[in-house]
Amino acid sequence: MGRLTAFLRLFHQFSLRHLVRHRGRAVTVLLGIGLGAAVFTSVRLSVDASLSSFGRSVDLLAGRADRVVVEVTGAVPETLVAPLRRHPAVSAAAPVMTTYVRPAGDEARSFLLVGIDPILDRPMRTWTAEKRDGKTVTAWQRLMATPATLVAGASLARDLGWRVGDRVPLEHAMGRQDFEVAGILADEQLGRAEAGRLAIVDLATFQELTGRFGFVERIDLILRPDVSTGDLEALAALMPPGVSLQTPGGAKATGTAMVRAYQINLSVLSFASLFVGMFLVYSLVALNAASRRPELAILRSLGATPRRIFALFIGEGAVFGILGWALAIPVSTVLVKFLLDGVSRTISTLFVRVEIDRLALSPLEIGASFVLTVGVAVAAAWQPAREAMKVAPKEVLTQSPVTAEDGPGARRLALGGFGCILAALPLARIPGLPGLPLPGYLATLLLFVGFALLSPWGLRRLGGWFADGGDVPFVLAVRYVRDSGTRTAVSVGALITAVALFTALVIMVHSFRRTVEVWVTQTLSGDLFVAPKMAEAINFQDLMTDADMQVVRSLETPATVVPHRRYNLEHQGVPYTLEAMPMIPFLRQGDFVWYQGPAEAIRPALREGKGVVVSEVFANRTGLTAGDRFEADLGRAVVKWPILGVIRDYRTQGGVVFADLDALLAVVPDAGWTGVRFYLPQDSAGVEHLRQELIARCGDRLDMVTGADLRQSILEVFDETFAVTTVLLLVALAVAALGITTTLTVLVLERTRQLNTLLAVGGSRRQIRRMIFTEAAFLVALGEAAGLVCGFLLSYLLIYVINRQSFGWTFIYRVDWAALGFSVPLIVATALAAAVPALRQVFRRPPATLLRER
């Protein structure tokens, strides 16, 4: 205890006072690491809030169920409820149906509608509802007794201005129906699912609305406490073909797994800012260790052990980590409010629907942020602390000039750097775990480290080439940069990291967008897309009615009709969509974006129904590829087709398998349609004409979107998704600019004597400023050039390794020369602007100090 107190006292006197005395530099580094930590923490908090809300919602909807009975296409026979209730292993059984509906005419505010049997459901889920007069009533009796009544969640009722007794029109695939609000759910238990944006109806009312008579989505079971394995086996034996008994965590696990890759990628991207901040900490601790060498020698001569010196500098790193984290937390709470909306919308659009009910600062995330920030700062201080502990006590007598240690030789570092870069390539080829591209990330880290290690050697080479050209300020600047050692190179390393990340992401996002553009133009070709109402929200679970299908077959407007039938299936736990459509008209009007296999040979076979094509995501996730056999249990039939080829597809909820509709109908004659796309002759006015005809003949039972609007909306979602990425990139660049500021300021401050000597021998202030500016330009030039090279390599990793390992897809490689051409000079200008504070420091101390300092 006494030793700790003594150390803390020394730390305060030796380290903290020094940091306070040079608070300008310390604050800049704190800003850098704090900003990095804030971005990382707020991104994690945003994703965590979204996932927590999703998880809570799923748990609340699952209630106390121990097991759920489900069917592959979501249609469990309702007749199964009675035998299950009677089964000795079952304590309670309750059927559940869910779908999304929307207030009539309000496309933006769809919400979850839950159909239950109010009596059977009592043991399963707890909820209470209040009447207008505030008394709790048995709303479940009203739901049962009065058809077309609903109990609305508190948030939903508040948003839509509903009150008990109101009549509200709702829209669903099967049309529109008026409901009476029988009560408002109390903000507790089930009332909190979906952040209170849900409504409960009686099962019969639900079936009336959706037309799904005789089937339920699932049956929740509570098992008896003493249930044996034999009982469970007997229970499972009750299930008809296609129906299975599962644990209730499946939906949550599937949803969380879908978001995991997105969460990891965003976390890694946000960690980049913290990684860049690490360079800043290294830079300042290294400066302190070098410039305070005489003081360290004094401490050593007075009895301080090397270990204590090491601890002092590690302590400096820890202080930056702790204060940076303390700064990051309040910044995160502000930043998360801006990020949360974008992140939750992205997750809702791409993966699973989330409704954020509350934003809690997860202690786990806050703790993780603390450990990571302090860990990163301590890791950054490690090498300078090791250098500091090597100072010998005898140096107190030698009065050696105060110069920064050059650290390990530039050539040795460069060899290490080349080694890292070369090691990244084979590492990237190792397959990662599903959704966790660990080898890809390690390869990325090796690339960053490799290029950072190359920078001292790069500065030497660059300096060597220019050392004898130009005027005096230029030559002096180049010589200084050439000989300045590892510490200068650290800032170049930070800039390389930020520029590389920027370049790689610009290329990746551009390649992704261009490929998606090709995909929406070819695979999502068509002039009008028609589906049952809310089909998109409920993932095309409902079929078009026979009447509507008949209308489509007998339209007067001339159009090529391409209907489709989608099944949402799983292959060994991997969710995917089987989509069957008539290939002859589709391939005449549109095409797939081919990835593997000879398109010219595959198309005819596909038209003839001789096989299927699978998406790259499906192939990567399941391991099934061209030449393999695709097999799927559709409930009433099992289909088996050879896989003819692999295509690119960018739907985010798993892979897709495309088959010919006639081939499907041969196996499942009454498969029905989940939607239709129309191709019109070269006449844009025809789209509106077709719409009008469909409305006139089908009423408002169908959702319709023009092909142009659909493609446009997909690209808008795409752009919105990457808006968060852009913010993270800008922060990483800002932190790198802070690195340039710190380095140049430190270089200026430690050279005050040299700069004043130049002034004394006739150099003008302008010449000296130009010299500093040239130094900045050299650092920035090398950082930019190496960053660009690293960025191009990294873009390959992102597109062909990390995206493949995270999401299962790759893109057609395209470089956005225009964006790079515009932004690279902008980054150069920003980095050079970061030199301004250093320029201001040049003459902070009067030149006369040359004569006073001996």
Next chain:
Amino acid sequence: MKPDPVIIASGLKRVYPLGESQVVGLAGIDLAIDTGALVVLKGVSGSGKSTLLALLAGLDRPSAGRLVVAGRDLAGAGEADLTIFRREVVGMVFQNFNLLPTLTVLENVSIPALLAGRPRSETLRRADELLAWLGMTPRRHHFPAQLSGGEMQRTAIARALINDPPIILADEPTGNLDSANGAAVIELLADLNRRWQRTVIIATHSTIADPYATVRILLKDGAIVDGSWAD
């Protein structure tokens, strides 16, 4: 005939703010130094030697009073004027040599001329001449870290002379040298004064330069307490 004074100071004062108080560097001195003089400035630490030298070198500005060096009014000079003054009028020699570590001996010597915009070839020729005179030719491509203290100070003297200034200011030029090298440096400065008629001002604690002095000035607490003119 007595030569014209190259340095004229009257009521020269330099006060440094220090927190809420002030430190007096020079308390208002009067001074006239003739062209070709070899002045030895003496005094204990804090007496004002370096302050006076900084003002004479155009590295600092007086708080009050008049200072004219080689016909240039330094009290009212702007930054650009002071830069030109430092290039054309004074050459500085420091105790710590203050050579730039990334430049060779030849480059260090050349730098004031190149900063002043002199042609490179002419500058290198002049630098070579100076190095030859100082016996430094064999070391012309060496870096400062490869030189002895005496060699570094000879390099610094060559650098002070490259622009051919009429005044040489030396701040404790022997402070970091052994006695033999210290004597050699003082002999060099005296030679400059005697043969080339440079005005040389040496601020020093030691008595090593006393035999060569034409003027001895003793400073104490920012004031001249003794100024004796040798014949």
